Amino acid sequence: MKIILLGPPGAGKGTQAKSISNRYSIPHISTGDIFRKNISENTPLGIEAKKYIDNGQLVPDEVTINMVKDRLQQDDCKNGYLLDGFPRTVSQAESLQGFLKDRDESLDTALLIEVPRDFILERMTGRRVCPSCGASYHVKFNPAVEGKCELCGSEVVQRKDDTEETVQERLDVYERQTQPLIDFYKEKNLLSVVEGTKAINEVFESICDILGSVK
Ligand code: AP5
Ligand code: MG
Numbered sequence: 449m450k451i452i453l454l455g456p457p458g459a460g461k462g463t464q465a466k467s468i469s470n471r472y473s474i475p476h477i478s479t480g481d482i483f484r485k486n487i488s489e490n491t492p493l494g495i496e497a498k499k500y501i502d503n504g505q506l507v508p509d510e511v512t513i514n515m516v517k518d519r520l521q522q523d524d525c526k527n528g529y530l531l532d533g534f535p536r537t538v539s540q541a542e543s544l545q546g547f548l549k550d551r552d553e554s555l556d557t558a559l560l561i562e563v564p565r566d567f568i569l570e571r572m573t574g575r576r577v578c579p580s581c582g583a584s585y586h587v588k589f590n591p592a593v594e595g596k597c598e599l600c601g602s603e604v605v606q607r608k609d610d611t612e613e614t615v616q617e618r619l620d621v622y623e624r625q626t627q628p629l630i631d632f633y634k635e636k637n638l639l640s641v642v643e644g645t646k647a648i649n650e651v652f653e654s655i656c657d658i659l660g661s662v663k
């Protein structure tokens with residue numbers, strides 16, 4: 449199964465990705481998580497990416513596309529994968545199509561988690577994340593017990609780009625650069641849409657219904 453997750457910042461892509469990846473035994477590949485890991489390790493990629501991420505801007509396509517292509521060629525991707533946060537521009541989406549075509553492969557679905565802009569700010573400012581495995585929590589909607597990640601035990605932290613100002617910028621960037629992908633995948637008959645404003649487990653149930661029917 450090859451799935452991409454679309455949706456604005458704070459839609460719940462990372463939250464749902466953890467459950468989907470478990471249920472369907474496919475790796476969860478989050479470009480945001482890969483960048484953050486590189487930032488924490490101070491690698492050249494991390495130093496480059498940080499300049500953009502801290503301002504809510506996208507990391508340049510060339511850097512991102514090469515990074516994802518490398519990742520998709522690793523052994524654990526043989527039976528499929530779940531891409532979270534990639535593609536995010538039409539140029540990234542076209543590169544992915546080319547990559548798949550060269551391998552005689554195709555996507556199963558592009559799953560859009562739809563959440564209106566008014567919901568996002570509360571979700572983002574209350575979010576806590578695990579710096580080790582990338583799991584997302586929320587002080588009100590999904591609290592981390594004693595501030596620890598339930599998957600790996602690390603202490604959860606607040607993301608640097610989750611300030612109100614940066615979130616507004618990320619939402620603008622989403623509308624300008626990523627929203628066109630909705631039509632891109634609709635035209636290819638690959639788009640499925642899930643309503644992301646319900647409770648986390650209800651959204652997951654809807655996603656499983658959709659994935660059950662595209663398989
Ligand atoms: P990335 O890490 O991908 O951030 P994002 O797309 O802005 O999305 P988020 O991770 O903020 O939101 P999410 O949808 O995963 O929501 P979550 O599940 O955590 O990217 C960060 C940066 O990296 C970008 O700005 C860019 O600079 C760079 N980057 C990444 N990919 C790139 C690319 N392809 N090209 C170029 N640059 C790239 O949930 C949010 C909160 O809501 C949590 O607190 C959660 O607990 C809560 N929540 C979730 N679901 C629900 C629910 N149903 N009800 C109530 N609360 C909920
Ligand atoms: Mg995320």
Ligand code: ZN
Nearest residue numbers: 578581597600
């Ligand atoms: Zn963790």
